[in-house]
Amino acid sequence: MDTLPLPAAPPTRRISTSRQVYDLLRDRIISLDLVPGAQLSRSEIALFYGVSQTPVRDALQMLETEGLVLVYPQSRTEISRIDIGQARETQFLRMSLELEVVRALAATRPQATLDRMQQLVAEQESTLDTDLGQFALLDRQFHRTMFEGAGVPNLWTLIQSRSGHIDRLRKLNLMDPGKAGTILAAHTQIVDHLRHGRIAALEDVVRRHLTGTLATVDAIRLAHSQFF
Structure with a gap:
């Protein structure tokens, strides 16, 4: 045949x-x-x-x-020096998009996406006190997983193409005592709120999470003036 x-x-x-x-x-x-x-x-x-x-x-x-x-x-x-104005613009774009992403995820609660996010939280916890570089990489993977789960991975690519200045700010902020723990707590809450469909609480934690670095930008600039 x-x-x-x-x-x-x-x-x-x-x-x-x-x-x-x-x-x-x-x-x-x-x-x-x-x-x-x-x-x-x-x-x-x-x-x-x-x-x-x-x-x-x-x-x-x-x-x-x-x-x-x-x-x-x-x-x-x-x-280039870190451009705080450009960082604020990127944060505004990301906030607008990521709030829509978590709303979409809360409506559908895709199990595979939530399980992957939970796994990344566990991996972040294991690197919390040992490897901040790996912790930061897992941070990006966590948020990218949300965009992929919502079916809009190209929007994550768009954000990343503009994130150079704010990512350097986050790198400096991550060195502050307790910052990594604050990020881990926010990720844990995001997964929990998504699993239970708590949209109002979810939006609140996402807003606080994404504005954390720029809320302390004056202190970051004072401590690391050579980067600005």
Whole structure:
């Protein structure tokens, strides 16, 4: 008996070298491994990552568009200072979108999404006192899971494309004693309110959670003035 031919496998999506360099540099900027005011050398970056200068140039252009680097033609390229105004705009956008996301999740309460969020909370708890870098990564995964569960993952991508300044603020804020515990408590409450459909309480905790860093921005700037 003749068999039907199998469909061709979909093409594998490949990330360009420029995008890879961009992602690597952006992660180092967000983590403050590359601090505001630090100068970047295109040739040194190319050598470090083992690529030509063309993808490095393209990556720096993407970072410039996002406002994370400042390019002075024929002079220098440096990491930008944290822009509090831009951080406030991004926080406004995220608040508007994330409130709609949790309302949608509270209406449907998708079990797989809630279970994944609960798992991430447990993983965050295990890193609370040992690895703030991993804690921050799990924080982003927690919120991304909500957007994916609501069926709007591209909106999370949109937020992330504008979050460089506020993410650096959060990194500084996370160093404060008790901040990680406050984040963990908020995530625990979000999952609990979602499971029980408590929309008013859910909206309240999301608002407090997402405004926490900017509520203390003056203290952050005073303690880390070199980043602003």
